């Protein structure tokens with residue numbers, strides 16, 4: 001076990017484009033341009049292109065009786081660092097087991113799609129969101145609006161199923177941001 005990797009990840013000293021550990025893969029993402037961020041509510045900002053498409057999708061969903069809303073959008077590297085380590089019992093020196101478990105449902109700082117402003121979590125961070133009408137609606141319709149579920153069941157990145165996490169690939173620019181991950185998943 002390479003404790004050095006754990007420490008590099010936790011301290012944000014891991015500079016490679018791709019992070020791979022124990023069959024789990026995360027890709028590095030640049031922080032989006034601040035000028036492209038738009039405020040959704042007190043807690044959330046997202047990329048303006050995503051938001052435009054999201055509002056259109058949200059309105060269409062509403063017509064079908066599905067209530068879809070953003071609960072998490074853009075995150076800075078500092079915020080992601082806190083999210084990644086906060087569940088470790090020993091926040092500075094977690095066990096390998098804890099580390100691997102965490103990697104499945106949370107990206108280390110610099111490796112989150114949320115850094116781009118082009119990915120959102122919607123409705124609920126519980127697995128049973130996959131059983132709701134809203135999730136089914138997204139599976140059937142999100143693609144029309146440029147959205148796709150980043151981490152479906154049995155995804156090739158080895159990550160846990162995240163029915164709530166959707167990335168926007170509806171413009172050439174946005175598609176380019178996720179190109180590496182999308183190719184990898186094919």
Ligand SMILES: [Zn+2]
Nearest residue numbers: 114120121165
């Ligand atoms: Zn997410």
